[in-house]
Amino acid sequence: MAPTTSMSRRPSPEAASSPAIRRKLGVVLIDPLPVVRAGLSLLVDGRPDMEILAEAGDGREGVDALARVRRSRVVVLVGLGLEGEHDASWLIRTVRERFPSHAVLAMGANADPTMVSRALFVGADGYVDKNIDPLDFLGAIIKVADREMVLQGPVAAAVGQIADSIELRRDLGVRLTGREREVLAVAAEGLTARQIATRLGVRERTVTTHLGRIYGKLGVGNRLSAIRMAARSGMVSVGFPE
């Protein structure tokens, strides 16, 4: 658990409604695309009540930038296009652990329900599509700063599907052991049992035992169905990110 120093919690309603002493809402922007960062900076800094505190183009840098921000409650905008070892999921999880008082707003471009469910499951307070109206985007930042869940963009019509994915992810997590989840994630890359064994440094026999147990727990008959289920839950990603 990250130590939470005595930070000021959510301001009282009285404080929030007195405009005189209200501090600007701090925003930290982490997205791989420079054009997106430039556009959002202009948008946010154009508001008298908001300011960009830091920007970063990858997850690692983003965490470093957050560590330098000396504020207890900022809104972290996380682009789901972040990839690699320090991808968007890693970043959201890390912010949740290390800076629990910050709000996280995930942003994507036409993200599908599974991607959104993954962001919410790992700890985002909301999701907005980059295609929405700029004013709605700013509105979403304000809402999420109060830790109010936000879901905007075409995917908002898929609330039910997103909930289904999250539930499946939770159930898979509870049913499978850590090792089984690892085996399934590697299997989703399309590796053979022998290759999985090499990757994880175990015997092939052990991998097939794990796989057999996974099929049993998931109630499926083969590897493809198991991977499909894990993909639907957002636990593993198959194919290309946005």
Next chain:
Amino acid sequence: MSSRPARVLVVGGHPVILGVVRLACDALAGVEIVAEAGDGSAAVAASSSLTPELAVVDLDLPGNDGLDVLRSLRDQGFRGRVVVVSERADGATVLGAMRLGVDAYLLKPDGLRRIGDAIRRVLDGERAIDPALEQAAVLELGRFARQSRETSGVDSSLTRREREILELLAEGLTMQQIGRRLDISPRTVETHVANLYRKLAVRSRVQAVSRAASLGLIELR
């Protein structure tokens, strides 16, 4: 538009609701009520024999949970569009309905006035869910995501032994009894229990059991 009228199944027990839906469908061209069902089994039977394109479901069925009825319709293979009417505006119910693929959600009693319009729009492939209800579902989704995350966080931090002990605690066994059952010393049990409390962020056995149950880690019988 189409030569054949759209077939509608109405699931509801209240005569007023049935009357309103009948009137609305009569006023719409190309819409025909093919069956009216008062409970889940009648609805499922009608759905499988008549293959309606749209179901109007009253969620407040007497003696039945409307969501359960809708779920059994879906489980049985009903793939058509759904308009629900309900008195319930809470996020859990609305989200539950949305998870069952509801295209329109009308709140009683005022929403009933718009039922004809909703049926027509849904048959045209649109959705008709009030933004306030949609917002309630989104807030519920946020709560659900948070709770699911906590569940799997706590769950993956528990060892197999701690899980075992948690189940036994839930059965009401004392530390001594747990020790005897698992053939370990009471001291060891105490250590495991202390770790469990820490991971669940609780201070007592009752809290541990109730928290684990609320996270869905154990089932209380």
